[in-house]
Every structure is written in C-alpha cells, then in structure tokens.
Amino acid sequence: xxxxxxxxxxxxxxxxxxxxRVDFGRWREGDLVRAMEFLGWELHRxxxxxxxxxxxxxxxxxxxGAAFADMVPSSANINTDAEYYxxxxxxxxxxxxxxxxxxxxxIVFREVLRRILRVLGQPDIRGGDGGxxxxxxxxVATLELHLRRFYGGVSLRILATEAMEALEGRNIVHGDTSxxxxxxxxxxxxxxxxxxxxxxxxxxxxxxxxxxxxxxMPIMDTAATLILRTNxxxxxxxxxxxxxxxxxxxxxxxxxxxxxxxxxxxxxxxxPPGGGVPTWxxxxxxxxxxxxxxxxxxxxxxxxxxGIDDLFDIQYDGFTADGERLYLPVLGIAGRxxx
Numbered sequence: 200x201x202x203x204x205x206x207x208x209x210x211x212x213x214x215x216x217x218x219x220r221v222d223f224g225r226w227r228e229g230d231l232v233r234a235m236e237f238l239g240w241e242l243h244r245x246x247x248x249x250x251x252x253x254x255x256x257x258x259x260x261x262x263x264g265a266a267f268a269d270m271v272p273s274s275a276n277i278n279t280d281a282e283y284y285x286x287x288x289x290x291x292x293x294x295x296x297x298x299x300x301x302x303x304x305x306i307v308f309r310e311v312l313r314r315i316l317r318v319l320g321q322p323d324i325r326g327g328d329g330g331x332x333x334x335x336x337x338x339v340a341t342l343e344l345h346l347r348r349f350y351g352g353v354s355l356r357i358l359a360t361e362a363m364e365a366l367e368g369r370n371i372v373h374g375d376t377s378x379x380x381x382x383x384x385x386x387x388x389x390x391x392x393x394x395x396x397x398x399x400x401x402x403x404x405x406x407x408x409x410x411x412x413x414x415x416m417p418i419m420d421t422a423a424t425l426i427l428r429t430n431x432x433x434x435x436x437x438x439x440x441x442x443x444x445x446x447x448x449x450x451x452x453x454x455x456x457x458x459x460x461x462x463x464x465x466x467x468x469x470x471p472p473g474g475g476v477p478t479w480x481x482x483x484x485x486x487x488x489x490x491x492x493x494x495x496x497x498x499x500x501x502x503x504x505x506g507i508d509d510l511f512d513i514q515y516d517g518f519t520a521d522g523e524r525l526y527l528p529v530l531g532i533a534g535r536x537x538x
Contacts, residue, residue, distance in 0.1 A: 204262040205291040205307060205352075208314065214238070215318050218357065223340045226281035226359040231255055231268050235286075240266060255283070263289040263352075271362055277369055281362035290344070291352035301348060304330075305418055308346035308353045315344060321383065325523065327415035328378030336360060346418065371528045378411050381423070381523035394510075395531025398499065401510055404530050406488075406495040409441060413486035416519075417443040423525060426516040427498060427532075433457055435505040437498045438478075442520075443486050445494045448478040449501040460504030467497050467504075 206214070221237050224230030232255070235242055240257035243265075255268040266288035271281055291307045293300055312333060316322075323336040330348030334341050341358040370376060374393040382389075395401050412423045422442035429435050434452040439445060449464055451472050461479075465471065469479035481497065483490035507513060514533050517525025526534065 203291070203293045203295060203303070203352075204264075204289075206261055206263060210261060211290065211311060211314060212318075214355075215315060218340075218342065219318075221340075223357070223359070226283050226362060228255070228282055231283055231286070235266075235268075259288060261288070263292040271366070275366060275369065277362065277365040279359075279362040279365055281359045284359045284362040284366060286357040288355055289352050290355050293352040304346060304348065304352055308344070309418065311353060312344060315342075323383050324380060325419060325519075326378055326380035327411050331415040331418050333419075334358075348414065374531075376528045377407070378529065379408055379415070379423070380526045381517075381519050382526060383523050385524050387524075389526050390528070392528040392533055393531055396510060398508060398510060401531060402495050402499045405498065406492045408527055408529055409439060409445060409494055410488050410491035412441040413443060413445055413491060416441055422520040424518055424520075425525065425527070427502060427513055428516070429507060429512055430514055433505075435502075435507060437501045437505075439494055439498060441486070445483040445486050445490050446480060447483075447494045447497050447501075448480045449497075450505075451478055453505055457506050460501075460506065463504050464501060467500050468493075469497065469501070 217238055221234045222230070223234050232242060235255070235257045238257075238259075240259050243256040243258065254270060257266045257268075259266050266286055268283045268286045271277070271279065271284050290311055291304060293304055295303060308331070315335075319335045319342070322333045324334040326332050326334075330346040332343055332345035334343045338360055341360045341363065343356040343358055345354045345356065347354060368390040371390045372393065376393070395404065409425075412425075416422055422440060424438060424440050426436055426438040428437075433454050434450050435457055437447065437449045439447050447469070449469055451461065453461060464479045468481050470481055471479060479501075483494055502508070502513065510532050515525075515527060515530060516534070517527060519525065
C-alpha cells in the first residue's frame with residue numbers, strides 16, 4: 200500500500216523476544232541508554248524542531264523510523280523515581296487515508312496482536328482511545344500495542360509501569376480522561392471516578408463512550424455490557440450491549456412506585472419484552488456516532504422515566520464477554536467499587 204511501512208514478522212518476533220530480556224531498571228536515563236543499546240538501537244537526543252524534543256531518540260534500523268523515550272513532565276507532581284515513562288516506536292507507519300487506510304491498519308493490528316499473544320498470552324488490560332489498545336502489565340515495564348485508527352498506523356510502547364499508572368491516575372482524578380478500559384483482574388486498584396453533576400454532560404460522555412466501544416469491540420473480537428442502575432432493590436436499570444451494533448435495554452422488573460414509567464418506554468423507541476427477550480429493547484445496527492447518540496438518549500431518558508434524574512443515584516457496572524471488568528471514569532459517575 201502506497202506510503203506504508205511496517206516491521207517484518209521476523210523483526211517483530213525478535214523485538215518481542217529481546218524486550219523479554221532487557222532490564223529497564225528504574226527508568227533513569229542511564230537505564231534507558233543501556234536498554235536501547237541492548238536492543239541494538241543507536242542513541243541520539245531530540246533536536247530543536249524535531250519530534251521527540253527533550254527525549255531520547257534511537258535509530259532502530261526499522262523502515263518505520265526511530266523510537267522515542269518520553270520524559271516524565273516536570274509539572275506532573277507524581278511520586279516516582281523514573282525520569283522517563285514511555286518508549287514508542289511504530290510497528291506500522293501508514294500514510295493511507297480514508298476507509299482503505301483504516302481497514303489496512305485494523306488488519307495489521309490484528310495480525311500483530313495474534314503474534315504477540317502467542318508469546319505473552321492474554322493481556323492484563325484492554326482499552327480504547329482513538330483506536331483499541333492492549334497492555335501486558337509487568338511491575339517494571341508494561342508492553343502496549345495501539346491501533347491509531349484514524350492516522351499514523353500501529354504503535355508499540357514500552358511503559359514505565361509505576362510512572363505511567365501514576366500519570367494516568369493523576370489525569371483521571373483531574374477529569375482529563377477519555378475512552379474505555381477493561382481489566383482482567385477484579386482486584387486491581389483504580390483511581391476514583393471524577394464527578395459529573397450535569398445530566399446533559401453525562402449524556403454526551405455516554406455517547407462518546409458507546410461510540411468508542413462500538414468501533415473497538417469488533418476489532419477485539421468481544422462485546423461490552425454497560426449497566427446503569429440504582430443501588431437499591433427497586434429493579435430500576437438500563438443497559439447497553441455493544442459489539443459493533445448497539446443494543447439498549449430497560450428493565451421490565453421495576454417495582455412500585457416506579458412502574459408508571461414502563462408505559463412510556465415505547466415513546467422513546469423501546470420495544471416491549473417478547474420473543475425470549477425479558478427487557479424492553481432496541482438495536483442500532485450501524486454502531487456509528489448517530490446510533491451512539493440515539494442509544495445514549497434512550498438510556499438517559501429511560502432512567503428519568505424510572506424516577507432517576509440525579510447522577511448521584513446512579514452507578515455503573517460493566518464487563519466484556521471475556522469476563523473483564525469495565526472501568527469508565529469518562530462517564531463521571533461511580534462504578535460498583537465505590538459502593
């Protein structure tokens with residue numbers, strides 16, 4: 200494909216094998232210099248006006264270009280000994296635009312993912328932000344494969360686990376977060392979700408989250424279920440199942456005094472229970488932005504019909520078809536761990 204460069208299978212296999220043997224130490228500059236030399240890369244320092252200013256730059260010998268090690272920002276104010284938090288290189292560098300380019304990047308991402316899975320096994324974390332990503336977590340160095348769906352290609356990052364998690368936690372607490380995450384371990388300690396007070400803003404965030412998952416789940420060969428419910432025993436909940444298409448559902452088991460809202464669900468577009476489906480439901484087949492917005496609207500308005508219009512009364516549960524726990528701080532409401 201015109202303007203496209205990628206690592207060969209042999210280069211990728213050799214890189215993954217070497218990464219399993221390299222010691223990143225405390226992620227100080229001297230540690231990274233030694234690590235990059237072990238990988239056979241030629242070190243340079245970022246020059247003014249070029250990508251990677253202030254970073255370590257390494258010529259890899261790959262046609263996809265150099266690797267860059269990014270420094271922990273001096274303004275981050277996190278507790279870490281690390282001077283650097285990530286090394287990034289491109290597995291696929293693509294200049295192809297439009298649908299053809301997007302499809303090609305997806306195919307390569309899935310091919311590379313299968314090769315890495317054969318070596319490292321199932322990932323610890325999966326997520327999506329501008330395209331799906333997968334992480335294999337290690338206490339010192341975490342490996343991430345990321346599909347840049349709309350530009351760039353497919354990247355591979357080696358992350359300083361402690362520093363990166365501290366940076367991400369800080370951003371989440373300050374409300375600087377997007378996308379979705381799914382954790383294979385249920386006992387993972389996660390930062391508390393930031394609070395959103397306006398239900399219209401919540402609906403916008405829900406739209407974006409559903410849209411991200413609708414784009415990413417088919418690539419990951421899984422589905423996500425997101426449940427919005429109260430923390431009482433009233434049977435009031437709505438949920439969405441996202442696997443490329445988007446299905447929204449509303450409870451038919453609502454208890455008094457809230458059952459009056461059931462008679463108005465059809466006005467929102469829900470179809471009554473039947474045919475083996477125990478809930479009110481509707482499916483959006485395309486899974487695009489318009490479908491995501493319509494689905495989010497139905498979920499939020501369904502909650503209102505059940506007498507829920509205060510976000511402090513709502514919590515979310517979420518999981519993938521593979522049993523991973525969804526973590527969605529972008530929604531701005533509490534997950535089950537907060538109750």
